[in-house]
Amino acid sequence: MSFALELNNVRKAFGKTEIIRGANLKVAPGERVAIIGPNGAGKSTLFNLISGRFGISSGEILLKGKRIDGRTPYEINRQGLARSFQVSNLFHRLSVFENIRCAVLWSLGYRYSFWKFLGNLDDANERAEQVVEMIKLDRKRDVLAMNLTYAEQRALEIGITIAGGGDVILLDEPTAGMSKSETKRFIQLIREVTEGKTLLTVEHDMGVVFGLADKIAVLVYGEVIAFDKPEAVRANVRVQEAYLGSVLAEQQAAGA
């Protein structure tokens, strides 16, 4: 069977420093994977490589069996991969609804057309409305993105990511900066909106990790040192050494 996403010995160096040193990862369709690892291990970089923001130095990346390394972000996106950003990356002078609508246009085949009115694109509008509702921003539908609160912006960030209908979703620290209660609500939201999709997420909060993931990948110094079921990962000595093994992590995990 073909994997939704497959990384084979991916390497990436910035100047002389090699950040990703031969990462391997195979994610089956429909799986929810959390990537954890120390700060600076290269988690975000890995997402950047997969989504085409940076080119890889060597190795290969396959999306649903097709090579995507060396492609531009928009080409990769058109093949069904969508990502969110660690720092919200929105169209701040457009309203919530417009933000979402922009994100659905390509997937519905409207491309660069300037001979059709947005107002008449019923499928796009419907889809956008749906997504706005899903991320629970329907009451803020016409507010400009820059006037949203932090948590709302994070929600919109996720909304833009999933709106295009990609079936492989990468989320980079989706709950960062949220309080415990909000985090809980948000995990629920993510669960809902990514139903049936392949999900990769980066998180430091073990509560989120254990609450969301079917499998956990541990990235340390640019290598995936473990990729397994949560319990197995928690028991892994190397992982404990490198990352967990702290009171805090235990507590968070317990709270999940």
Added chain:
Amino acid sequence: MESSFFTISMLNGVSYGLLLFMLSSGLTLIFSMMGVLNFAHASFYMLGAYVAFTTAELVGFWPALLVAPLVVGGVGALFEKYCLRRVHKFGHVPELLITFGLSYVLLELVQLVWGRSAVNYRVPAALDGPLFTIVSSSASGLDFVWRQAPAQLCNSVDPSVVVSCTQFPAYRGFMMLVAIFMLVAVWLLLTRTRIGLVIQAALTHPETVEALGHNVPRVFMLVFGGGAALAGLAGVIGGNAFVTEPGMAATVGSIIFVVVVVGGMGSLAGAFLASLLIGVIQTFAVAVDYSLVNLFSYAGWAITPETFGYPVLRLTVSQVAPILPYLFLVLILIFRPRGLLGTREG
């Protein structure tokens, strides 16, 4: 190319390059630090020339060398404090437009104060005349003579020997010196102080920088004032080397942007390199009287006025020399948008 012509052209090219650098150093300073494309830069240059003219009339040229940059720097600082600062938060385009507006206002004010025709701003006697003379003779090659060469040196006795004398003006030498001084000053400012860092940081996070204990508004004012003062100094020097008239701002207006952009946004070394390069290329291009027509006929193609595109083919390199910098600009930006030595794109 004859060696004397080459030497002289090289001298001309380098000195013109330095002149360009002198004109644009203040712009580079402001642009590299604050990201503001200061369209009023040339107007500050003009203001410097006029102030220097008046000061020189009253107390002489040397005091003017100090007074004019101070006055212009002050005007710049005030402008920053009362106008530019207000629009900073709206982004780069309003910043640029307000300097646009300022350039109109300065031009009109200068015309109101000093009138609309050229003023008689002259090179001081001490710097008048040649710095050295290049005597080239077909018999004995090149020779440099300090200051003016005696007449008998320039007239050959032997009719078969061709002798010619070219003077290198002392004022041009002075100008080169000032340009170098500016380079060093700006370089020190950028590397030996943290002002550059403070400003760069403040561009994105002004509050954070203040919270770290830096008086951001004052630093901005100083830098803008400093940039304006450099323009003013260039005006003191350029005003009498060329002509002090209301049109002088317009004539240098866009070339200085070319220097800054070709050099690389925010790179002082880049601006310096770009100035020299443009100076030398342009100077030598003037000497080349060949056009594409010559090139093609060399290759055996006959080009006649009926050939398609003849008007373009007919242009000689020397005719396009003064617009080469713009071509250079476009090409650089297409192939290396960071500029020669730049590190960022905008």
Added chain:
Amino acid sequence: MTTMLQLDNLHAFYGKSHILHGVTMNVQPGEIVSLLGRNGSGRSTTVKTIMGLVDGQGSIRFRDQEILGHQAFDIAHRGIGYVPENRDIFPKLTVHQNLLLGQKRKGVSGRWSFDDMYGMFPRLKERQHTEAGVLSGGEQQMLTLCRTLMGDPDLIMIDEPTEGLAPKIVELVAEYLKELKRRGVSVLLVEQKLTIALEISQRCYVMGHGRIVFEGTPADLRNNAYVRKEWLEV
């Protein structure tokens, strides 16, 4: 000994919206005080107002001198350090330059040297000459903390320092905060992670809707289920 920081009936506004409604609190020398509360309760606003970044009314006294209405750089020079939330690193500067800007005067550092910082987070030393903008989220967080320390503050106000850090590093940061205290620096800590905050602080305040709703020791708070439930959890 004089009080390090004393707020009395502090009100603060963003434009016309009234955010703080009479906050009174204090920090004593050599103390770690944490300021807790839900998202949007006004904790960040409090520290920003102290720092002079938000307009306030009332009184803020630092070592018995009124600082309300002073400009931020002046307040910083008096010895208050501020670590902003959401990673306000300077993206185009290198890590080292970021630290350099932390110093109030060039080349003058007090208790802390560059080596201390790099010793604390070796990761930063490795990335010394990279642009800070490309650092990982966690690295940026470390950098913000170190940058403020370079200014040698007597009172440091830290807004969510552990955000986005791996659990191990979070514990490390907690250790360093204790180290700060040992070196005589007072700390005002704004935190989300209760465990950490309660473990290291001597006193804590809880904020709700721009008011202080609880004041006491961590032990008091642990025992006060009502406050925890009403003002901290869902």
Added chain:
Amino acid sequence: MSNVTNFHFKPYNVGRWIIWGAYALVLLIAPLLFSSSLSTTMLSQMGIAIIACLAYNMLLGQGGMLSFGHAVYSGLGSFLTIHTLNMVSNGELQLPVSLMPLVGGLAGLAFAVLLGYVTTKKAGTPFAMITLGIGELVWAMSLMFPEFFGGEGGITGNRVTGKGWFGISFGPQIQLYYLIAVYCFVCTALMFAFTGTPLGRMLNAVRDNPERVEFIGYNTQRVRYIAFILSGFFAGISGGLAALNFEIVTAEVVGAGRSGAYLLFVFLGGATFFFGPIIGAVLMVIAFVLLSELTKAWLLYLGLVFMFMVMFAPGGIASLIMMNVRVAAYGKLRRLWPAYAKLAATALLMLAGAASMIEMVYHLQLNEALGPEMRFLGLTLNTKGVGTWLGATVVLAIGVGLFEWARRRFAQEWNEVQEEIEHLNRRREAL
């Protein structure tokens, strides 16, 4: 400026029909109200400028592309149109005059395809500088190739050619005006429609955050490029109309001055709103044609107006209008009238004082030949008299004082009104 509106394209919207109807009506009756030959040409030029400024704003306001060389496209459109016109006059070609602006449009489009490819590779400052460079190059060439650009004298043509329809020869200015008006209306409608298309929206997205656009499937470069081409097309149409209007095209139409004027006046009108450039265009024609005739100090006034606008109303005139429309929508504009009236009266007083001094200075410098007396606002001022100067100073001082007082009062009321509106909004949200 945070109050940026969005244009949801809702067809069959009554308000929209009214606005467009009014626009058409204004275009229709303007020459009847202002019928002197100067005002007819000015109206024609406004129509042309409206198309050009709207086209420019497709780049600046909608795409975040700051161009310093957009006159290249309108200008080359003009040149090709006038050459076409001359070919038609010489019988080498058959084309009705009324369609000739389209030739300009196609020319603008063709050059935008050619030059835009390199220009739109980059955004931000590199984009701005490439346009500056290309603008300078084209301008320099225009003087070097008299064969095409006609040298200093430019290319002249005669728009009265071919057989007219129903006696419409386009000879009289008024006939041409209506041709321009039709083009202006249609182009405005098309460009407005563009803002409601997928590409138009993506252009906004590219302006706001090009990086993210790449991650939702779009190639930013392509978006910019297509928008640039479309903008070039409309710019070319305006150029074509200008060629017909002036019947002469000289090198200045591709010059930096023209490009700069587009930028300045679009900004002045308000780049963040679709209709901003229309206001800008009208002001541009007034400033260049009328203001310079009314006063010798027009450049000074222009510069000052710009500085003040950028400082105090960076969203342009359109944003001021929209702010008041918002107040009006809540039914609170009436309350502000008295404050506005006071503001206007004191401002006028202040201006009168300042302007009379400026005018006197200019008179002294430029018009001394006509004697020390000058007319200003119906008064005869003696520019050499101490009394006049004293009077002007007093008027200015009183004006400034009163204005400041009125301004404070106004600011207070304005804030109150805004607060109330906020309050209402919050209540509504809470419901």
Added chain:
Amino acid sequence: QKGETVKVAWIDPLSGLMATVGQNQLKSFQFMAEHFSKKNPAGVKFEVIGIDNKLSPQESLNSLKSAIDQGVRYVVQGNGSGAALALIDAINKHNERNPGKEVVYLNYAAVDPDLTNSKCSYWHFRLDADTSMKMEALTTFMKEQAEIKKVYLINQNYAHGHQVAKYAKENLKRKRPDVQVVGEDLHPLAQVRDFAPYISKIKASGADTVITGNWGSDLTLLIKAANDAGLNAKFYTYYGGVSGTPTAMGSAADGRVYQVSYNHYNMGGETAKLMADFKQRFNDDWYTGATYHAFALLGEAMARAKSTDPVKVAAAMEGLRFKSFNGEVEMRKGDHQLQQGLFITKWQKADAKHSYSPENTGYTFAPVKQYDAYVASTPTSCQMKRP
């Protein structure tokens, strides 16, 4: 027509690159209008309305419209052949489309020969001498200067510069076949900041004489650069006397710059007094002699036509001979080009005989040669269409 007021619209730049010159010329027109209103054979009053065309052909058309709206029937313009062509074209069309409201155009300084040849118009009258006439005089003078052996041409790369170069080469070939043109340069208009490379090139070519049609900063910077590099060649120019240029030349150009024109600073007679008055009143120099021609011509023609109606006046102006400050001149009927004598002058220290010093430089243009109208007259290819 006695006692009538004749409005004359002056359409020229008051802002931009040529503002200085425009200011001076507007003052000159206002001054002359006053002078001629006191005494003219027709007994009319002249009123000058100054309109800024910003040196732009298109703006000139707006200015024309505005002038016509103000009831003006006489238009004067001079700076820039581009604007001149635009005006001719627009006035032709206007007069054709609006019979009974004709406008006459007096061109006082636009010197493109086309204006009275291929583009000639019945409504256009030129008071200056065109490029070809001036070159005719200049080369006639050069013919007599034996020391001229090698000539270098440097000009602005636009219509005017092209024409100067073209006529210079043609005329020299005809009159001094022995003179060698050792080099030719065309540089962009108002773009060159540093002329040193051009001077090196001239120097390397061994030229002893430079012919240039440059004006404004392109002329002053050229001469400055030549002086700095110690180039000893003589400069034959068209526009040495224009505002700003005398100041810029100063002592540097002593004895090295020649100018060809139809008037000069030291003509004596009535002009001396006018110049003194002008200077006293405006602290500026009156150098645009055509401002005098304009009113002399209009006054004379109106007296003959016994009307101020442009149609009649235009007819009267055709072929009219009248007295102006530089002797008797004739408005040639065939092309409406004023036929007048020309002077070659040389920049030198002002002395007792040549005492008028422009811009208080202490220097002046002193006449070295005077040519009668017929010497400089050039044939025309104009096929005038008369209404």
